[in-house]
Each structure stands twice: as structure tokens, then as C-alpha cells.
Amino acid sequence: MQGIETVYTHGTVPRCGERVLVLKDLFYGSTGKVNAPTTKDKLNRQDDQRTDTCKFDTDKHKLDLYIPSKRMSDGSSPRKAPKTPNTPVVVFVHGGGWRRGDRSAWKHYVSILDTNFLVAFILKIFRLYGNIGEALAEKGVACAVISYPLSKLEMPWMLFEMLTSYLMSSTFLLTIGAVLTSIAYLLSWILGCSLQTAFRINSIFDVVPILFLSLAIINVFYVVTMTVSKSRYKLTFANLLLLWIMTIVTILVYRRWDSKGTDMLKMKYLVNFVTFVATLIWTQGMLLYKRLQVKTSSYQEQLEAVYDSVSFVTKFGAESGLFNSEELYLMGHSAGGHLVTLLALQIADDCSDLNSDLNIKGVIAISGVFDLPKLNKKILKPLYLHPTFGEKRSDWLKASPSHVMSSACGDEDLDDVTLSTWRKTPPFLLITAEKDLHLQKDAELLCQKIQKLGGDCSLQTICPSNHFTIVWDFKADSSNENTKLTEVCVKFILRHAKC
Known part of the structure; x- marks a missing residue:
């Protein structure tokens, strides 16, 4: 059943008396129609019987929306979602090497795409990636956790x-x-x-x-x-x-x-x-x-899906008033970090085919993959590069955020790129784990390029963590608030939000 599914009640009591309202399985397909509840009255109906106007072969064009919702004075669950025009919103894109994952990560491993009961069990315990939506909403930030079409492996x-x-x-x-x-x-x-x-x-x-x-x-x-x-x-x-x-x-x-x-x-x-x-x-x-029989998707189609989800969330916020769609941020982990970074850079690039009026206030990339040619290894190449980006090195460079910076508008020399073009890029926060292979160095190089072009970019390393636990423990307690990932992300959002 779609609509208002649950009020978040498990775990510790959220701070500031806030709870989380969850809207499940909202379709964000490229029809341009917001087929979700758009008025306060519709959201108040507990027997909402919404159905999608378009049926896809998969649910890879759907999202779960986590909205901050105040508790009633008696501590009971709220029966309505108040309009909060000052609430920022995050669109979160999951990782998985561009060919695995879901907004509820465990479901991928009990599906046509893969059947792995061990991985499904582990991911179910950590509640990936709903834990991220819940953590942000507890802090007063709405979050849309999306699914998107995936690539698939070739035989054998x-x-x-x-x-x-x-x-x-x-x-x-x-x-x-x-x-x-x-x-x-x-x-x-x-x-x-x-x-x-x-x-x-x-x-x-x-x-x-x-x-x-x-x-x-x-x-x-x-x-x-x-x-x-x-x-x-x-x-x-x-x-x-x-x-x-x-x-x-x-x-x-x-x-x-x-x-x-x-x-x-x-x-x-x-x-x-x-x-x-x-x-x-x-x-x-x-x-x-x-x-x-499953259709494979290229990274261009994945970018288009992320773009569609951002458009949907923007319209949804404008029509429902549940959050401020003008305060929209992109966030992604691993492959998702790559996609949100590449999307933001392409939107800012005047010579890109993907140019729009979408107002993205900031980008948070967690353990993002920014230099695809480094995946050109004996095992990694057929598992990650070929299924999503093809076999040509030129295509890998085109899809690499680090190389996009130096090839903007056809100029190979970084110094010749017009600075005014790249000053339109939103602020970036590049987060890496303590143990993150070559991704730490890649993030440093990308940050340097963004700063050299006049952009706003900052780096943060979360300790202790690795490529996986950094999102599994997204809201884990930490004695140092500066290294707690939830706090780092929320501080970045609030720092760049309008007063």
C-alpha cells in the first residue's frame, strides 16, 4: 500500500520531540506528473488509496520520502504532516557499483537481479538505506531515498x-x-x-x-x-x-x-x-x-533517473508545502556519490546536453567514485566498468567527474576553462571513510580542481569507518560530533541554507 505507511517509532526517542513520517513507493517517472498527495488534506487521510499513473516493469523509478513531523503534545503519533516551508530536502542516491542496490537495499538481494540471503539478512539488520532517511528527518531535514535503473553483468x-x-x-x-x-x-x-x-x-x-x-x-x-x-x-x-x-x-x-x-x-x-x-x-x-530478460541501463540512463527524481521532489515540495524545494541538496554513496557529482557538474556546464533550471544548493558525495579509469583492473573492469560505461577509455573519462573538470566545453587545458562557468556549481562536501582505498586521494584531487576553478568544496574523513560501515553506521553515536556523519551532513546543509 502506498501513501503514509508508518510513523517512525523504533530506536531511541528522537531529539527535539520530532518523529518521522514515511511516504513509500512514490513514482517519479519522466511523465512530469506528480502523482503523489499534493495537499495537506490528502496527507491526513490514513486510508489513502493512491495508485501510480504509469506502470513500469520494475519499481526502479520510485522513492521513499522521509519527512520531519512533530509529535502530538501527549507524545502520540501525529495524524497529519504539518507544512514546513523552511525545511530543506535531500535526494539520496544509493551505491552498489551501478548494478546493485535499492532504496531498501536488502530487497535487491531477494529479487530477479540477485538472490543472496546472507547479504539480504545483513542489510536488513542495518536497514540500509532507510536509516539515512530516518537520521536526516530526525534532524529536521526531509530526505527522498531513490531507486534507479541498474546495469547488469554479461555472461559468463x-x-x-x-x-x-x-x-x-x-x-x-x-x-x-x-x-x-x-x-x-x-x-x-x-x-x-x-x-x-x-x-x-x-x-x-x-x-x-x-x-x-x-x-x-x-x-x-x-x-x-x-x-x-x-x-x-x-x-x-x-x-x-x-x-x-x-x-x-x-x-x-x-x-x-x-x-x-x-x-x-x-x-x-x-x-x-x-x-x-x-x-x-x-x-x-x-x-x-x-x-x-532484464534490461540493462547505462550511466546516462541512471543520470536521467536521478534528474527525474530531483524534478519530482522539487514539484512535490512546491505543491505540498511539506518542505522547501528551493533548498534541495544531492547526496549519494559510492556509485551514488559518482552520479550526484556528475549530475551537478553537467548541469553547471553550459556546453552540457543536461542543462536545466534545477536549483541544487549543495552536493554531498560519500565515498564517491570520481576517477573511473582507476577501475580498469582485471577483475573490476568486467564487473563495474564494462556493464555501465562501455569498453572505451574515452567513455570512462567522459563519465569521470575528475576529467569532466578538465574537459569542459572542449578545452583540455584546465587553465583555459572560463571560471565563470564553474562558479555556478553548487558547494561540494566530499566525505571519505578512514579506509577507502584510492577514493580518498581521488576526492582530494577533485576538491583541488573545484577550488581552482573558484568553486566551493570541502573534505571530511569519518573515523573509524570503511567503505561500507560509513553508511551502515550513518547515525551511530560518536564522542566527537565533528566525525559523526549525520552531524557533518546536517551542518553542511544548514550552513548553505537560506537564513
Whole structure:
């Protein structure tokens, strides 16, 4: 259900008596229409039945909007979102190497794009990237966390990713199974019954067929997951019917052989192994078939999606009055940091095809990727560069914020670039983690170029952190407010906001 989904209630009590109102799944497609509630009265309706005016094959053109909302005097949840014309707003773009991720990051790993239960479990715990929207809204800054269309791997790298995801998922689920089995063994010991008799394990050699059977059960769990989340897997009724028929037939065949009571170890190996392989083929084969049908997106299409989301948020704020759309900031992590930086530079460039009247007051890039040719490594190239930016070095340079600065309007010499062109760029805050590979040096070089052209740019390193924990712990407590990422971002926004 779309509209007002929840009022943020978990975690510690927010400061200043503020809570967070969440608007889920707002469509920001390029129709130019704001199909979200635009009046205070509509927002007050708890039975809002909005539907999208346009249906996309995926929900990669949607966003979740986190809005500061004052608590009632009795501490209860607010039933309406007050108009706050002075509230700034941030459009946040997630990371993931341009081909992974979502506004709710864990959902990517339980979808047609990838199935990795271990990663999904971890991201669900950290609530990425909703934690960023919540943290900013608690501080009085509205935040739109967006999804955008992703690129995809080519063969055989797609098979490699599917293999690693399957191994990680299987290991994770087998570990859970082992823990539960250990608990069952402990209980059986306490109760005085034999677990070995119950599971018919007479020797170490019986573990292997049981492992094959466990993997077959995991494959059936895949089928159940794909059925429950059929919209994210883009499965039709015919797809599900075929998948379940093949799975049930495999199970019946296994039961028939198992019911014969064969105790021969070789037969156990064979029956359980065949069951595992058959269920593996049905599940992974269907996943591969559906993944091959997914359209890949270039970085230009991703930039267009971010541009559309900014346009939507601007119109939404102007029509609803829930925040000041003239105080709009871009923020992104990793690949998202690259996209928001490149978008801001292209908008400021008079010679760019992407020139608009969008009023971006500032850009915050967290562990952004600014020099794409540095990803030209044996492994990184087919995983990140080729799927999104093509195989030509000239295309990589064109999409690199560091090189955009030195090639503006066709001038290769940085000193020949007209300073007035780049003074229109919004202020930049480039944030890096303490352990961030070459991204720290890249951020320093980009900052120097922006400053040399008369722009406003500052650097900040968050300690202790790495490329991932910097967003996982976005609002983690810190003894030093200057190194708490939430505080750093909010101070930057308030410093450049209109008084």
C-alpha cells in the first residue's frame, strides 16, 4: 500500500520531540506528473488509496520520502504532516557499483537481479538505506531515498555472480540449520533420547547424503521465496506453475525411492544427489532465464533517473508545502556519490546536453567514485566498468567527474576553462571513510580542481569507518560530533541554507 505507511517509532526517542513520517513507493517517472498527495488534506487521510499513473516493469523509478513531523503534545503519533516551508530536502542516491542496490537495499538481494540471503539478512539488520532517511528527518531535514535503473553483468560474469550468491546463501542457511540441529541434539541429550537414531546417522559417511538433501531443501526454499516475492522476481503464473510442477515431481520421485528403504550408502548418495541437482536446475535455471530478460541501463540512463527524481521532489515540495524545494541538496554513496557529482557538474556546464533550471544548493558525495579509469583492473573492469560505461577509455573519462573538470566545453587545458562557468556549481562536501582505498586521494584531487576553478568544496574523513560501515553506521553515536556523519551532513546543509 502506498501513501503514509508508518510513523517512525523504533530506536531511541528522537531529539527535539520530532518523529518521522514515511511516504513509500512514490513514482517519479519522466511523465512530469506528480502523482503523489499534493495537499495537506490528502496527507491526513490514513486510508489513502493512491495508485501510480504509469506502470513500469520494475519499481526502479520510485522513492521513499522521509519527512520531519512533530509529535502530538501527549507524545502520540501525529495524524497529519504539518507544512514546513523552511525545511530543506535531500535526494539520496544509493551505491552498489551501478548494478546493485535499492532504496531498501536488502530487497535487491531477494529479487530477479540477485538472490543472496546472507547479504539480504545483513542489510536488513542495518536497514540500509532507510536509516539515512530516518537520521536526516530526525534532524529536521526531509530526505527522498531513490531507486534507479541498474546495469547488469554479461555472461559468463552473470553466472559467476549467481554461483557466489548461491554458495553464500547455502552456507548461511546450512549454518542456521547446523545451529538448530545442535540445539535439537542438546535437547535430546537433556531429555534422554537419541538424536542419532532420529536422524539415522550411524557414521560420518552418512553426513554427505544428508548434505545433498539439505541443499535440495534449500533449493525448495528458493522456490518458496520466489513465489512469495513473485513481483520482485517478475514471475508470471505460468512461470510459477512450471517451477512448482517440476519441484513437486522431483520431491515425489525422491519419496518413491526413499520409501523403498534402501540402506545402501551408494543408493543414498545417488538419490539425494539427483534430488539436489534437479531442484538446483529448476530454481537457478528459472532465475537465469528471468535475469537475461532484464534490461540493462547505462550511466546516462541512471543520470536521467536521478534528474527525474530531483524534478519530482522539487514539484512535490512546491505543491505540498511539506518542505522547501528551493533548498534541495544531492547526496549519494559510492556509485551514488559518482552520479550526484556528475549530475551537478553537467548541469553547471553550459556546453552540457543536461542543462536545466534545477536549483541544487549543495552536493554531498560519500565515498564517491570520481576517477573511473582507476577501475580498469582485471577483475573490476568486467564487473563495474564494462556493464555501465562501455569498453572505451574515452567513455570512462567522459563519465569521470575528475576529467569532466578538465574537459569542459572542449578545452583540455584546465587553465583555459572560463571560471565563470564553474562558479555556478553548487558547494561540494566530499566525505571519505578512514579506509577507502584510492577514493580518498581521488576526492582530494577533485576538491583541488573545484577550488581552482573558484568553486566551493570541502573534505571530511569519518573515523573509524570503511567503505561500507560509513553508511551502515550513518547515525551511530560518536564522542566527537565533528566525525559523526549525520552531524557533518546536517551542518553542511544548514550552513548553505537560506537564513
